[in-house]
Amino acid sequence: MRRSDLENLKDQSKKEIPKFRSLKFRLMTLITMLLILVVGVPVGLYLYQLDRNYHELSINFIESASQVVYQFIYDGMMQNDSLQIQHNLELLALDPGIRLVRLMRPTGMILYSSRTAEIGKNLHELPEELAFGIDTTPGEETFKRIGNVYSHHHSIRVQKECTACHANKGAVIAVLDVHAGFTQSGLLYDNSKKLVISGGVLIILILWVVLNFLYQSQIETRLHTIISGFEKLSRGDYDSTIHMPGKHELAFLAGKFNQMLKSLKLARQKEEKFIVEKLERADRLVTLGEVAAEIAHEVNNPAGIILTRAEFLKEEMEETNPDSVCVEDLKIIIKQTEKLADTTRSILHYAKKLPQSFEKTNLNEVIESSIKVLQPRISKRQVRVKAVTCDCVPVVWGNANQLEQVFCNLINNSLDVVPPQSGMVEITIRENGDPEKSGYRVQVRDNGPGIPKEYQDKIFSPFFTTKSGDQGTGLGLFIVKNIISNHKGTIELNSAATGGTEFIIELEAYLGEN
Secondary structure, three states, rough: OOHHHHHHHHHHHHHOHHHHHHHHHHHHHHHHHHHHHHHHHHHHHHHHHHHHHHHHHHHHHHHHHHHHHHHHHHEEEEHHOOHHEEEEEEEEHHOOOOOEEEEEEEOEEEEOOOOHHHHEHHHHHOOOHHOOOOOOOOOOEEEEEOOEEEEEEEEEEEEHOOOOOOOOOEEEEEEEEEEEEEEHHHHHHHHHHHHHHHHHHHHHHHHHHHHHHHHHHHHHHHHHHHHHHHHHHHOOOOOOOOOOOOOOOOHHHHHHHHHHHHHHHHHHHHHHHHHHHHHHHHHHHHHHHHHHHHHHHHHHHHHHHHHHHHHHHHHHHHHHOOOOOOHHHHHHHHHHHHHHHHHHHHHHHHHHOOOOOOOOOEHHHHHHHHHHOHHHHHHEEEEEEEEEEOOOOOOEEHHHHHHHHHHHHHHHHHHHHHOOOOEEEEEEEOOOOOOOOEEEEEEOOOOOOOOHHHHHOOOOOOOOOOOOOOOOOHHHHHHHHHHHHHHEEEEEEEEEOOOEEEEOOOEEEEOOOO
């Protein structure tokens, strides 16, 4: 398949199928959700665990730092040496990891601080960024984090060795507040977190692009190739097979498409051959009808001469010798000649081209004429054909020749299937009994084997026939139905499973020129 054809097909499919309903959109949406779930969940769990580990590590570090600070100022507190305590706090602040150290009373009054400007001030009076949200409630140990800076404060209680200066053993006498920053570890933590997130997003994007490429190259292109085959098939191209190598499902589907294409092509060829044969046969029948009409015309002229001469001879014999045996022979000759002339006239009448004009037509006369046309075949098969005409004069607005063709066709079909000698064909005409739509119902029934149920829906189709060999064209009932439809009538089949066939024709009654 050419690339230009594939692109045109893709553009056409985009117009016919909305983007949000396409298989590609649904599949890629599902793949995206699965990728986010498969990659995002583990990454999220990893980041959550990383946060917990970093938080626990930071707390342990700040607690350790607080213990170091406490031990560093312990001697100064035991000796009640304010200068030593302040000096030690300032020394501790020189450590890059220690941001701030305070020693304050439970009320928030700052006694010592590595920031000398804070000494003597109340913690609650400091700006929020300096107070760091510390709660000085006695007995409460808290941890605070702002950015990469952790704050830990815990209460200093009166111990046994402090009772010389302080009463109430166990009471809170001060609060130690230590701020430690983890610049290097925090930077590593942030970089690790960003790396994990970026890696997860990158993995999702790479997998999405790869899966999209695989879908487009392995599935979408093949699907469009198969769709292109169906498009060409819909335009009547039975030679556009699909070449799709491989042993996957789409290759199997393409193989089945090629098999279907081959079967359709063979069926189409058989159908075309069948139609050509039927048309050729119909053409031969038309030619045969024209030849038969010409023969009937040629026979009719000498038959008329024979009839005239025979009548003249009969009159002379009756005058000269009325008792002669020749008179009876001449009567037989005259009768048979009249029958021959009547038959040829009927053939000529039937062979005329059907006029398009309609006029008042008597159904009784049409049926009698149809029986007369087929009388030689009726006599040959020794079949009883009975016409039960209507008591009234059944007049319809129609074409007598076309209606005669209808009844000749139906009677002729019955003659083909009814048994010789015991066969029976009955044509009945009666009023339909409908006061709102006056008309006549004509029933043509026989005692033949009937029409199988599986064929009953097809008998009015063109070129359908159940006759074997070259006996039928398959056009008779198709023409009959068209003629009845042109007369604004209906024709139905009623064929019993036990045998016998009945055609019911409904025609509107003639009610005047208007």
